[in-house]
Amino acid sequence: MDWSRRAVLGVAGATALSTAASAQGQPPIKIGILVALEGAFAAGGADGVRNVELALRQVRNMAGGRRVETIVAPSDTRPDTAVRQARKLIEQDQVDFIIGPLSGSEGIAMRDYAKTIPTKTVINGISGALETTWVDPAPNFFRYNLDGAQWGAGLGTYAMRTKNYRRVASVSADYSFGYTNFLGFAVDYCRAGGTIVQRFWVPLGATDFGGVIAQLPDNIDAIYLGLGGTDAINFLNQWQQAGAGTKIIGGTIMADQTVLTSRGRARNALIGALTSGPLAEDNPDAAWRDYVRAYQEGFPAAQRFASPSLFGVGYYIATLAAIAGLNAVNGDLSDGQQKFRAALSALKLASPLGEITLNENRQATGTVFVNEVAEGPGGTLVNKMVAKTDGVTQTLGMTAEQFRAMGLPSRTTPNDCAALARR
Amino acid sequence: MALTDQARAPAPQPGSGFGVFSRVPGAWWATGFILLLMPLVAGNFWLFQVFGWSFCLGIIALSLMFLAGYGGMVSLVQMTVAVLAGYVVAILGNSGVEQISVGLSWWLYVPLAILIATGFATLVGALAVRTEGIYTIMITLAIASAFFYFTRQNYGIFNGYSGFNLVVPPRLFGVDWRQPTAFYYLSLGGAAVCYAAVVYVSRSPFGLALQGVRDNPRRMASLGFNVTAHRIAAYAFAGVVAAIGGILLVWQTSQVAPYSGGIAAVIDILIIAVVGGIRRPIGAFVGAFIFVLLSTFSPDVLSAFGLSNERFKLVIGVGFLVVVFFSPDGALGLWERWRARRRSAVDPLTGKAVAGGGP
Numbered sequence: 117m118d119w120s121r122r123a124v125l126g127v128a129g130a131t132a133l134s135t136a137a138s139a140q141g142q143p144p145i146k147i148g149i150l151v152a153l154e155g156a157f158a159a160g161g162a163d164g165v166r167n168v169e170l171a172l173r174q175v176r177n178m179a180g181g182r183r184v185e186t187i188v189a190p191s192d193t194r195p196d197t198a199v200r201q202a203r204k205l206i207e208q209d210q211v212d213f214i215i216g217p218l219s220g221s222e223g224i225a226m227r228d229y230a231k232t233i234p235t236k237t238v239i240n241g242i243s244g245a246l247e248t249t250w251v252d253p254a255p256n257f258f259r260y261n262l263d264g265a266q267w268g269a270g271l272g273t274y275a276m277r278t279k280n281y282r283r284v285a286s287v288s289a290d291y292s293f294g295y296t297n298f299l300g301f302a303v304d305y306c307r308a309g310g311t312i313v314q315r316f317w318v319p320l321g322a323t324d325f326g327g328v329i330a331q332l333p334d335n336i337d338a339i340y341l342g343l344g345g346t347d348a349i350n351f352l353n354q355w356q357q358a359g360a361g362t363k364i365i366g367g368t369i370m371a372d373q374t375v376l377t378s379r380g381r382a383r384n385a386l387i388g389a390l391t392s393g394p395l396a397e398d399n400p401d402a403a404w405r406d407y408v409r410a411y412q413e414g415f416p417a418a419q420r421f422a423s424p425s426l427f428g429v430g431y432y433i434a435t436l437a438a439i440a441g442l443n444a445v446n447g448d449l450s451d452g453q454q455k456f457r458a459a460l461s462a463l464k465l466a467s468p469l470g471e472i473t474l475n476e477n478r479q480a481t482g483t484v485f486v487n488e489v490a491e492g493p494g495g496t497l498v499n500k501m502v503a504k505t506d507g508v509t510q511t512l513g514m515t516a517e518q519f520r521a522m523g524l525p526s527r528t529t530p531n532d533c534a535a536l537a538r539r
Numbered sequence: 540m541a542l543t544d545q546a547r548a549p550a551p552q553p554g555s556g557f558g559v560f561s562r563v564p565g566a567w568w569a570t571g572f573i574l575l576l577m578p579l580v581a582g583n584f585w586l587f588q589v590f591g592w593s594f595c596l597g598i599i600a601l602s603l604m605f606l607a608g609y610g611g612m613v614s615l616v617q618m619t620v621a622v623l624a625g626y627v628v629a630i631l632g633n634s635g636v637e638q639i640s641v642g643l644s645w646w647l648y649v650p651l652a653i654l655i656a657t658g659f660a661t662l663v664g665a666l667a668v669r670t671e672g673i674y675t676i677m678i679t680l681a682i683a684s685a686f687f688y689f690t691r692q693n694y695g696i697f698n699g700y701s702g703f704n705l706v707v708p709p710r711l712f713g714v715d716w717r718q719p720t721a722f723y724y725l726s727l728g729g730a731a732v733c734y735a736a737v738v739y740v741s742r743s744p745f746g747l748a749l750q751g752v753r754d755n756p757r758r759m760a761s762l763g764f765n766v767t768a769h770r771i772a773a774y775a776f777a778g779v780v781a782a783i784g785g786i787l788l789v790w791q792t793s794q795v796a797p798y799s800g801g802i803a804a805v806i807d808i809l810i811i812a813v814v815g816g817i818r819r820p821i822g823a824f825v826g827a828f829i830f831v832l833l834s835t836f837s838p839d840v841l842s843a844f845g846l847s848n849e850r851f852k853l854v855i856g857v858g859f860l861v862v863v864f865f866s867p868d869g870a871l872g873l874w875e876r877w878r879a880r881r882r883s884a885v886d887p888l889t890g891k892a893v894a895g896g897g898p
Contacts, residue, residue, distance in 0.1 A: 154852060190838055190851055195704070196792040196799070200588060204835060207584035221701060225794065228635070228705055290692075291700040319692060320700070 144183040145447060147438065148205030150198060150216025150226070151241060151431070153190035156345070160427030161190075161218055163420070164241055167428040168215060170414050171435035179439045180447025187211060193218065195225030202229055206236055212449050213237035213456075215434045218427060220245035220264070220293050230254035235452035237460070239438055242430025246296045246525055249479035250510065256453075258460050258478045260437045260467075261430045262394050262508060264293050265525065267368040268300020269484045269512055270505035271392035275365050276308035278503075279390070281337040283311045284365060287328055287351065288342025290317040295525035297367045298342050301392070303512050303522075306536035317527055318343070318351075325351045329358045338362050341389075344369030352382035360385050368393035371489050373421070376497040386497055389489045394430075395469060396485035396501035397423050407432070407468035433467045440465060470506065479510045574727055578720045587719035587791075589831055594726035595791050597827035598733045598784030600811040602777040604823045605737050607812065609746060610773040611753035613672075616663050616679040618808045619686045620778050621785025622800030624656035626690070626697060628706060628786055629795050635705035636698050645709040649786060656782035657775055664774025668767055683805045691797040702796025706789050717790065726787050730824065733780045737820045740776060749773055814862050816869030825870050833858045 149168055152161040165188055177184050187209050189201035198217045205211045213236055217226055223243030230238045231254045240248070240259035244267065249259050275281045284305070288294040294317070302312060313336055316328045329351075332339065341364055343351055348370050364370075364385060371391045375382070399405075411424045424432065437460065444459035465472045470483045485504045492498035511519035523529045530536060578586055603617045631648035634640040643651075667678045690697040708716035708725070716725050740746045749769050751759045756766045789795045798804065807830065815826020837854035866872035 188838065188842075194798050195796070196794060199792070200592075200835070203584065203588050207582065207588070221796070224701075225704060228793070 142182045142447065144185045145179065145442065145449070146209065146211040147184060147186045148202070148209060148211035148214040148216070149186055149188045149241075149431075150191060150202055150205065150214050150218075150222075151188065152193045152218040152222075153188075154192040157193055157218055157427065160425050163425045163428035164216075164218060164431035166415060166420060167411070167424065167432035168435045170411060171432050171439065173414065174410065175439055180442035180445060182442070182447035184442075189216075191217060191222065193222060195221045198222035199225050199229045202226060202238075206233055211236075213239065213438065213453070215239050215431065215438060216241040217243050218430075219243055220248075220296075223248040223259075227252075227254045227257050230257040237453050237457055239434045239460070240430075241434055242427050244296070245292055246299075246510075247292075249477045251524070253477045253479075255478075256457060258437070258457075258474065260433050260465060260472050260474070260480045262480055262482050262484065263510065264296035264368070265300035265303075265512060266482075266508045266510065267393050267484060268297055268302075269304055269392070269508040270486050270503060271301050271365065271390060271484075272303070272305025272310060273308045273505075274392075274486045274503050275338065275390055276305060276310045279338075279363070281310065281363060281365065283313050283336045284338045284340050285314045285316070285332055285336050286312060286340040286342060287316045287318060287325075287332075288340070288367065289344070289347065290319050290527070292525065294342050294367070295527065295529070297369075298340070299525045299529055300512065301340060301342075301365070301367070302530055302533070303514075303536060306530065306533040309537050310533075312340075312533050315527070318347070320347065322347060323350055325354050326358075329355055336362055338365050340365045340367070341370050342367035344372065345374050348375050349378045349380075349382050352385045353380055356381035356385050364389035366391040369426075371487070371497075371499060372426070376489065376499070383497055386489045387491055390486060390502075391489075391499070392484055392486045393426065394482070394484065395426060396487055396504070397499055398501050399469075399485065401468075401470065403466065403470070404468045429468065433465070433469065433472065436467055437463060437465050437472075475510055477510060481507055481509050484508045578723060583719035586723040589828075589835060591719070591722050591726045591791050593824065593827040593831045594730040595784055595788040595827075596808070596811055596830065597824035598730055598787065599781050600808050600815065600823035600827055601733055601737055601820055602781035602784065603808055603812045604815075604817055604820060605741075605780065606773055606777045608817050608819070609741050609749050609753065610770060612668070612770065612773070613676050613809075614663075614667065614679045614774070614777070615676055615805050615809060616660070616667075616683050617777065617781045618805045619683040619800045620656050620660045620663075620781040621788060622690075622795060622804075623659055623686070624652040624782035624785035625706070625789030625795040625799065626703070627652035627655050628789050629703035630696065632706065632709075634703040636701075636703050639696070639698055640703070645711070652786055653779060653782040656785065657778040660778025660781065661771060661775040664771045664778075668770035668774070680802075680805070683800065684802055687797050687801050690800070697797075700797065702794060702799070704794040706793055706795060708790040717793070722791065726791070729783055729787050733783055734820055734824070737780065741820075745769070745772065810859060814859055814869050816866075816871030818868055819871055822869055822871045829858070829862070829870060 149165060151164045152158060168186060172184055187205060189205050191197045191201050202214055205214055217223055218241050220243050223240060223245050224247055226238055227248050234256060236256065238257045240257065240261060242261055244261065244264040246263045246265050249257065286298060288298045313333050318325065318328060339362055341348065341351065366389050368391060371386065371389055376386065408423055411420065440463055441456055441460040445455045449456055461474055461478060463474065472480050472482045475481055483504055483506045486502050487499040488502045489497055490500045577590065599617055599621045603614060606612045606614045628648055630639060631641050631643045631651055632645065633642050663679065663682055667675050670678055691700055693699060714721050716722055748759065748764055752764065752766050752769050760766050811826040811830045812823055814829055815824065816822030833855045838851040840854050841851055862870055866876065
């Protein structure tokens with residue numbers, strides 16, 4: 117039975133009936149949600165599904181005059197699984213377009229897969245690899261979230277100008293997101309006149325950081341910590357035991373809830389740590405507050421996070437973009453979805469994170485927030501927004517040629533900090 | 540412990556006139572025809588994603604079945620051998636990582652991939668054959684995880700965490716072998732060749748000696764057989780099979796990265812072999828088919844019952860548990876028991892039905 121296989125997002129029966137009647141004759145639009153529901157990001161992935169549901173509920177499951185159905189395809193953050201599930205969505209479930217994926221390497225794989233399905237569309241969930249929309253981008257792959265490098269924008273300037281951290285050493289995760297996120301920080305920091313004394317790269321999932329901590333130079337003002345989750349907690353604990361001493365500048369996932377709620381010595385080191393990323397929980401903007409309230413009212417407290425996660429926000433905005441695109445073309449997906457794609461490219465999307473536009477690579481230009489960890493009520497640690505940078509572009513304010521000349525994110529990019537400062 | 544049965548099929552009748560063909564049971568002809576004609580009925584998704592993937596995993600599981608079933612050695616390194624072959628294809632052939640890939644032509648990198656992977660399998664075999672039972676499993680698992688961490692940390696050759704993408708089969712004879720129908724026949728051909736080779740080798744003097752070594756190594760040694768050499772040779776042969784599976788798999792997924800040979804993937808191959816039935820070569824393909832069906836459609840099963848499909852892994856786990864619980868020798872064991880019950884339900888002397896269906 118076909119209908120029973122579809123996870124039709126439920127609306128109250130009466131509204132569903134009345135809206136379905138107005139859309140008679142038009143088959144529903146099917147959206148495939150490609151999301152990691154297994155592995156390290158499973159909780160974030162589930163929040164992504166929840167947010168797609170929320171965005172669709174807010175428009176009563178109608179977009180462009182047609183009813184919308186969703187089908188969830190779970191992946192495990194492995195690119196081959198993501199492509200397998202995407203194939204299933206397109207070929208077996210015959211969805212019109214896909215929202216997803218969640219993680220960086222999945223995004224690169226989906227870019228390549230998107231090229232093989234030119235009459236369908238992929239709207240990125242929250243994957244943040246720079247290469248996805250920078251190196252040989254697919255014409256039908258759209259990304260309304262900022263990439264990992266953009267997430268670092270503004271942090272260096274704030275650290276240099278406001279906090280006066282003139283010399284830093286970096287300790288970051290030795291994989292693509294670690295390089296990309298570091299690159300965003302480094303470009304900005306070097307341009308502001310800072311010096312990166314030394315770079316350390318540690319494997320994902322490492323538990324012993326003693327070697328790195330012993331090698332950290334003495335004459336630095338802060339360390340840049342590009343780790344996340346348990347890696348960050350382990351590092352901070354060991355660093356604290358070794359005497360710590362300097363301030364912390366963190367990558368985007370360094371001060372998330374798993375780290376902030378951890379017990380032990382790590383929390384002492386965290387107070388005053390700076391991080392940057394696509395959202396600020398205490399963002400005073402009305403659009404953000406309304407969204408957080410809708411999220412909190414939309415789901416029972418036990419079934420959601422206290423505030424939408426990074427992953428959830430990504431999927432929410434992707435769904436908003438899809439709805440806006442469908443409304444712009446009145447649900448017309450004929451002719452290989454050409455009109456739909458043109459509408460998506462031209463969107464000026466009003467999102468909880470401010471206005472988002474796409475560049476010629478179909479990559480978002482938007483706002484990046486700088487947060488500082490502070491002690492909240494009852495001794496809990498919270499992120500406080502201290503600065504924001506609007507209109508961060510894919511090339512971080514450089515020309516495309518300059519950005520390309522710097523090279524793709526790697527252990528050694530950007531290799532010449534002083535040259536960036538002179539520019 | 541005899542893990543495999545030999546000579547189930549009745550001996551050929553003298554003078555039947557059809558030679559080797561008459562020895563092949565009718566069910567095999569039927570299966571062969573169905574598989575050959577499958578593209579007429581099945582859609583692209585089924586051809587490429589379900590059957591194509593099943594054949595690739597089946598070939599790799601077949602190499603494990605050969606070692607475990609005929610050699611009595613459970614090797615967890617077969618997926619690693621396959622992934623190594625995939626890596627060699629990506630490094631020596633073409634991939635999206637142009638600064639590493641050499642770009643040789645296919646007639647050079649395919650044999651080299653098989654050769655290098657087989658060499659690696661032989662080396663592992665030489666290390667592992669001096670151990671028995673659980674120690675073999677541990678040594679091979681250790682090598683598999685060492686390989687995983689090595690590829691994840693090595694950037695010069697294996698491109699670290701990201702691995703290689705856009706690894707596609709060569710265009711040959713004007714055919715794009717990654718198109719669903721073409722790839723279906725390519726992987727079906729690979730599976731058929733590997734299956735035939737394993738069946739042939741298992742009946743050859745080498746295969747029979749290997750099974751002797753499995754059942755009683757000491758007696759075989761006293762008869763003058765070199766036990767160690769037979770076991771290492773078995774690893775080498777299984778390495779060739781695994782390498783073929785690995786090359787097809789890298790073409791199917793179009794990418795290879797450390798997690799392709801991670802612990803989860805290594806265990807998947809063991810699950811496939813056990814679920815299918817480790818006593819006979821066809822079990823590897825039956826197991827792969829069940830594995831692919833479950834991992835592709837388990838989210839839909841949950842949605843059909845109105846449950847949240849976040850828990851799709853539960854269906855996969857329960858599915859495997861059910862098979863192994865009801866039949867310790869896998870899905871093939873279920874089938875054979877069912878046939879045996881039907882046969883014993885009829886009295887062989889009188890031809891009349893026996894009440895109760897027999898033991």
